[in-house]
Amino acid sequence: MIREVRDTDFEGLMELYMQLHDNPMPEKSPEIMDLWKRILEDENHHIIVAEVDGRIVSSCVCVIIPNLTHHQQPYAFVENVVTAEDCRNQGFATACLDHAKELAQKENCYKMMLLTGSKKESTLNFYRKAGYNSEDKTAFIRWL
Numbered sequence: 001m002i003r004e005v006r007d008t009d010f011e012g013l014m015e016l017y018m019q020l021h022d023n024p025m026p027e028k029s030p031e032i033m034d035l036w037k038r039i040l041e042d043e044n045h046h047i048i049v050a051e052v053d054g055r056i057v058s059s060c061v062c063v064i065i066p067n068l069t070h071h072q073q074p075y076a077f078v079e080n081v082v083t084a085e086d087c088r089n090q091g092f093a094t095a096c097l098d099h100a101k102e103l104a105q106k107e108n109c110y111k112m113m114l115l116t117g118s119k120k121e122s123t124l125n126f127y128r129k130a131g132y133n134s135e136d137k138t139a140f141i142r143w144l
Helices: 007-017 030-041 092-106 121-129
Strands: 002-004 045-052 055-065 075-083 112-114
Touching (some): 002 092, 007 030, 007 045, 007 055, 007 075, 045 092, 055 092, 075 092, 092 112, 092 121
Antiparallel strands (some): 045 055
8 A cells, every 4th residue: 555654654664764774763752753743744745655564665755845936836856765675676666656756746846856875777777767867957965
């Protein structure tokens, strides 16, 4: 099932995120739970998940960003695309990205952007197959 994250999904999502850049499981501190609440309440911040037998196996984040250019059409930013290692190559991430595209179209976005830190050709080809290209824009990152 593809759906947006629920408030009860915190642990399941964090377990999945541990496979994204070897993130540690965060302590359920008041600060983390406040951040979780703020994300859930943000109407422009969408965490999309694929759930199988009650387990979150894939996810992506899609943020809709209001915009003053391009006839004031917003754009979407996709980040944190991850699938559990034992569930890869089964279409879960594609389904999450398709849901993100539907959200962006519903919000009248004029484009979607996605960044990946991966240099693996298989990952890059996955994003190309999902409809993204790396020719139109150049991304620059400044780590803070």
